[in-house]
Amino acid sequence: MDPSFEIETEALSQILDQLDYFQILKLPTSANPADIKAAFYRESRLYHPDRHNALPECAFKEQAAKIYKRVTEAYVTLRDDRRRRKYLADIGGPEREKKLRFTEESEQEAKAAKKKELEEQIGQTPKGRQLYQQAMRDLDGKRPEAAVRNLKLALTFEPSNERFKEKLALAEKLLPKQEFKVGH
Amino acid sequence: MAQDDVAMGIDLGTSYSCVSLMIDGKPTVIPNEWGDRTHASVVSFLEDGSVLVGNAAKKSIITNAESTVYSAKRLIGRFFFSDEVKKAQSMMPYQIVEGPNNSVRIRVANQDFSLPEISALVLREMKAIVENYLGREVTKAVVTVPAYFNDNQRQATKDAGRIAGLDILRIVNEPTAAALAYGFGRDVSQKIVVYDLGGGTFDVSILEIGRDVFEVLSTAGDTYLGGDDFDDRIMQWLADDFQAKYNLDLRQNKYCLQLLKEASERAKIEVGRDGVAKIWAEGVCQDAEGRVLNLEQTLSAEQFNRMVMDFVQRTFKVCDEALQSARLTASDIDAVVLVGGPTRLPIIKNSVKHYFQKEPTVGIDPDEVVAMGASIQAHALLDTSAQNTLLDVTPLTLRIGTVGGYTEKIIDKNTPIPIEKSKTFTTSRDGQERVRIKVYQGEDNRSEGCELLGEFEFSGFKIGYRGDVKIEVTFEIDGNGIVNVAATDVDTGQKTSTTITLSSGLTEADIEASRERNAQTNVTDNAA
Numbered sequence: 010m011d012p013s014f015e016i017e018t019e020a021l022s023q024i025l026d027q028l029d030y031f032q033i034l035k036l037p038t039s040a041n042p043a044d045i046k047a048a049f050y051r052e053s054r055l056y057h058p059d060r061h062n063a064l065p066e067c068a069f070k071e072q073a074a075k076i077y078k079r080v081t082e083a084y085v086t087l088r089d090d091r092r093r094r095k096y097l098a099d100i101g102g103p104e105r106e107k108k109l110r111f112t113e114e115s116e117q118e119a120k121a122a123k124k125k126e127l128e129e130q131i132g133q134t135p136k137g138r139q140l141y142q143q144a145m146r147d148l149d150g151k152r153p154e155a156a157v158r159n160l161k162l163a164l165t166f167e168p169s170n171e172r173f174k175e176k177l178a179l180a181e182k183l184l185p186k187q188e189f190k191v192g193h
Numbered sequence: 194m195a196q197d198d199v200a201m202g203i204d205l206g207t208s209y210s211c212v213s214l215m216i217d218g219k220p221t222v223i224p225n226e227w228g229d230r231t232h233a234s235v236v237s238f239l240e241d242g243s244v245l246v247g248n249a250a251k252k253s254i255i256t257n258a259e260s261t262v263y264s265a266k267r268l269i270g271r272f273f274f275s276d277e278v279k280k281a282q283s284m285m286p287y288q289i290v291e292g293p294n295n296s297v298r299i300r301v302a303n304q305d306f307s308l309p310e311i312s313a314l315v316l317r318e319m320k321a322i323v324e325n326y327l328g329r330e331v332t333k334a335v336v337t338v339p340a341y342f343n344d345n346q347r348q349a350t351k352d353a354g355r356i357a358g359l360d361i362l363r364i365v366n367e368p369t370a371a372a373l374a375y376g377f378g379r380d381v382s383q384k385i386v387v388y389d390l391g392g393g394t395f396d397v398s399i400l401e402i403g404r405d406v407f408e409v410l411s412t413a414g415d416t417y418l419g420g421d422d423f424d425d426r427i428m429q430w431l432a433d434d435f436q437a438k439y440n441l442d443l444r445q446n447k448y449c450l451q452l453l454k455e456a457s458e459r460a461k462i463e464v465g466r467d468g469v470a471k472i473w474a475e476g477v478c479q480d481a482e483g484r485v486l487n488l489e490q491t492l493s494a495e496q497f498n499r500m501v502m503d504f505v506q507r508t509f510k511v512c513d514e515a516l517q518s519a520r521l522t523a524s525d526i527d528a529v530v531l532v533g534g535p536t537r538l539p540i541i542k543n544s545v546k547h548y549f550q551k552e553p554t555v556g557i558d559p560d561e562v563v564a565m566g567a568s569i570q571a572h573a574l575l576d577t578s579a580q581n582t583l584l585d586v587t588p589l590t591l592r593i594g595t596v597g598g599y600t601e602k603i604i605d606k607n608t609p610i611p612i613e614k615s616k617t618f619t620t621s622r623d624g625q626e627r628v629r630i631k632v633y634q635g636e637d638n639r640s641e642g643c644e645l646l647g648e649f650e651f652s653g654f655k656i657g658y659r660g661d662v663k664i665e666v667t668f669e670i671d672g673n674g675i676v677n678v679a680a681t682d683v684d685t686g687q688k689t690s691t692t693i694t695l696s697s698g699l700t701e702a703d704i705e706a707s708r709e710r711n712a713q714t715n716v717t718d719n720a721a
Contacts, residue, residue, distance in 0.1 A: 078611050085608050
């Protein structure tokens with residue numbers, strides 16, 4: 010085995026999660042379908058596990074296998090027009106680093122997320138809902154201490170409600186400043 | 194690679210098996226000492242405890258019917274409640290019983306055998322043929338499976354290899370192996386279709402082959418369709434006819450049924466070769482008065498073609514599907530490779546020619562091409578300087594069960610392998626200690642229309658409020674098309690423990706026990 014290829018493989022396997030699919034296939038984002046296929050073949054010749062089957066178990070073999078799975082993932086995403094468009098938008102937009110691996114939001118998931126959001130806005134438990142509404146009235150009435158207290162209580166019923174957490178953070182900011190004053 | 198390191202390629206077929214080796218750079222089918230190049234995938238348990246395998250065993254189907262197992266591939270990796278098992282129970286002279294976890298066992302002389310154990314006996318015979326030929330031990334092998342085999346069936350085939358004492362380098366898809374053999378030394382750049390009609394399964398794969406890369410573009414199939422079904426049609430026709438003449442149903446007696454089955458298989462081959470088949474089975478049964486009755490009929494090509502036309506049409510529905518997945522039309526195909534004994538039938542050859550508007554490639558033996566391809570790949574896997582790269586796909590969509598009997602897609606069919614996909618799950622109750630996921634393969638969005646691969650249970654993650662615990666589950670399909678599932682706790686990065694609670698497969702202990710029993714069994718291909 011070429012030692013420089015071994016070093017290259019090790020380095021690539023370590024930064025895999027920071028690369029987008031174009032970088033993995035060593036392609037510009039303007040690549041056409043023929044380029045994508047040629048790149049897939051080229052990387053397959055290098056990293057396909059069959060190529061290294063005869064080697065004894067070693068770190069290189071594992072690294073190559075890890076890279077290759079990402080190569081196929083890149084290929085199946087980029088060879089499909091619809092997926093490629095969504096992926097390009099994903100990696101070109103905000104939170105790029107979270108979207109380097111393509112995710113297809115399923116219809117079910119989208120529905121569930123919407124439902125969850127709606128529920129969180131009003132609360133999922135009767136007690137949580139009641140306390141939350143009281144806290145909102147407290148905030149409107151400029152009673153941040155009461156709002157904080159009610160939101161904290163609401164969170165004991167719904168510990169993972171993001172909306173409650175958000176409002177609590179907001180209410181806490183409105184509390185009269187004590188010893189620790191944060192300057193601007 | 195070590196100078197003397199060799200690996201064989203084995204085509205483990207429903208009806209016949211074949212073994213090949215690379216010799217002087219050429220894939221070469223290895224005959225047994227009687228000169229047979231293909232070997233019936235039949236296992237006959239003899240009274241003295243020894244086992245007869247191959248063409249000699251096939252002759253025992255009638256004389257030793259209850260202790261002779263054939264077409265085991267139709268049952269391997271299936272659940273006891275599946276339709277295929279129910280059908281086999283009514284057709285097969287050997288006893289099919291239920292094993293642990295809805296698995297299938299074959300009962301011979303009060304002993305239960307798993308399907309991988311039966312197939313292991315055939316594999317051991319292939320191993321023995323190679324060892325006898327080379328005069329030394331060989332343990333490495335590539336074994337082929339129908340492209341459309343699901344994870345359970347692949348896993349069971351791999352288990353069979355281990356029980357036989359083989360080191361399975363790779364499970365390769367049969368049409369892919371055939372394409373390798375077709376492309377070997379041809380140096381062409383083509384889009385080809387492999388039409389593989391075997392004894393019990395039908396596969397079609399579309400490949401793009403080049404100088405050194407063979408890419409499977411799509412595959413489709415039917416694991417319930419093969420040459421056996423053609424025999425079946427002839428058999429039903431013969432039995433109906435006999436019943437009309439003598440008011441006796443030959444299907445009611447397992448001995449008569451076997452005679453009928455043999456006569457039907459012979460008739461299929463004859464009508465394909467000569468255009469007409471004279472069916473004659475002497476003394477097939479006795480009537481109520483004790484008179485010996487003979488089975489006598491003539492089957493014309495036209496009659497036969499009409500009998501099997503719906504099967505032939507079904508294969509082209511599968512071809513439509515494969516072309517569509519590859520985003521090609523029949524006219525984009527440069528060459529057609531035929532695989533499997535039934536493709537010798539004129540009705541198949543002509544229909545294929547008509548569908549693809551192309552003469553199928555000649556000079557390829559449909560019974561041997563898969564084993565040859567397997568040996569090419571076996572050789573390449575031992576050789577770090579090998580130039581061929583085989584890019585295969587997963588034939589079925591991988592899914593997980595969701596609420597209300599629905600499923601959600603994880604990895605699409607025809608996705609190149611190896612590949613992995615992760616999905617994050619959260620707990621739904623406070624203090625939840627376990628998360629369970631059911632994994633399926635199939636094209637139905639309802640779980641009942643898919644094949645269950647197993648139920649995975651994850652535990653050992655951090656305990657917390659519902660929704661606060663995140664578990665990332667990674668689904669991997671490896672180069673053998675076998676599914677692996679693993680999970681980690683997202684917050685701690687800790688791997689969680691995984692147990693499979695529902696599976697038709699064998700445990701490590703089962704495999705070890707079978708391996709010992711298998712090694713102690715005396716296997717021979719000589720009836721004398």
